[in-house]
Amino acid sequence: GQQVMQIPQYQHVQEGEDFTTYCNSSTTLSNIQWYKQRPGGHPVFLIQLVKSGEVKKQKRLTFQFGEAKKNSSLHITATQTTDVGTYFCAGYGGDDKIIFGKGTRLHILP
Amino acid sequence: SAVISQKPSRDICQRGTSLTIQCQVDSQVTMMFWYRQQPGQSLTLIATANQGSEATYESGFVIDKFPISRPNLTFSTLTVSNMSPEDSSIYLCSVVPLAANTGELFFGEGSRLTVL
Numbered sequence: 001g002q003q004v005m006q007i008p009q010y011q012h013v014q015e016g017e018d019f020t021t022y023c024n025s026s027t028t029l030s031n032i033q034w035y036k037q038r039p040g041g042h043p044v045f046l047i048q049l050v051k052s053g054e055v056k057k058q059k060r061l062t063f064q065f066g067e068a069k070k071n072s073s074l075h076i077t078a079t080q081t082t083d084v085g086t087y088f089c090a091g092y093g094g095d096d097k098i099i100f101g102k103g104t105r106l107h108i109l110p
Numbered sequence: 111s112a113v114i115s116q117k118p119s120r121d122i123c124q125r126g127t128s129l130t131i132q133c134q135v136d137s138q139v140t141m142m143f144w145y146r147q148q149p150g151q152s153l154t155l156i157a158t159a160n161q162g163s164e165a166t167y168e169s170g171f172v173i174d175k176f177p178i179s180r181p182n183l184t185f186s187t188l189t190v191s192n193m194s195p196e197d198s199s200i201y202l203c204s205v206v207p208l209a210a211n212t213g214e215l216f217f218g219e220g221s222r223l224t225v226l
Contacts, residue, residue: 033214042202043153045214088152090215096141097168098215102152 002027004091006101014109019076021104023089031092032065032072037103038085046074046087081108112137112207116218123193123225130189131221133203138183141206143215144176148199156201159186183208193225 003026013019023032031050035043047056049065049072056063062075076083086103113136123129133142142159157165157178165178180186190197203218 031213033212035215042217042220043215045212045216048212048214092213097155097158098143099155100145100153105150 002091002099004089004099004101006089006104008104009102010105010107012107012109013079015081016078019079019083019106021074021087021089021106023072023074023091023101025070025091028069029091030069032069033090033092033098034063034072034074035088035090035100036085037088041085043088076106079106079108081110084108112139112205112216114203114205114216114218116203116221118221119219120222121224123223125194125225127193128189128191129193129223130187131201131203133186133188133205133218135184135205135207138208139205140208140210142180142186143204144178144186144188145202145204145217146199147202147220153202156188159188190223193223195225198223198225 005024007022031048033048034046036046037043047063052069053067054065060077064073086105088103089101090098092098115134117132144156145153146156147153155168156171157167159165159178159180161180175191177189200220200222202220204215206213
């Protein structure tokens, strides 16, 4: 079945440093979504990418969708303490099911 | 957007008992899903709750263990039957609102289940 792999599993960065998490699918995705889950909270939708090679920005966050629509990345510039949490990519395989990656837990060192 | 009320928020249960989790949405939705998330882990899709028909279960999940109801467009229940400690987890209801443009998922606050 469809698998969505995500690396790294954990990332510790100093406040102000950049952070990147990568997502790879075993199959071509119709689209990919990114979610953020704060400690103790539930996942919250960040963005959806649909087009091959698409790049979207939200303030300090940059999202990319690969040309083959099988990989994606999330880059945070100059991290802040509010960025703490787990970032999940989630792939829509075209059968109305969303499969989540294992997530990258971001910890910010003050 | 959608506001999802999920009950109970947490419960401690004895082995062998069953617990029903309710999910109520404030607006009509197209898709309703039930996920399980063990502490520090990712979200695993249990099933898609279909209105007026049997839920569609993912591999490893069966109706006898996780019966699901969805009587209308805004309400669903998940029952965890004959519980064992391995069922201790957070169970999350998620929906795609009818008015959503992007197919994004909205999640309830989750139901944290501990089985002794």
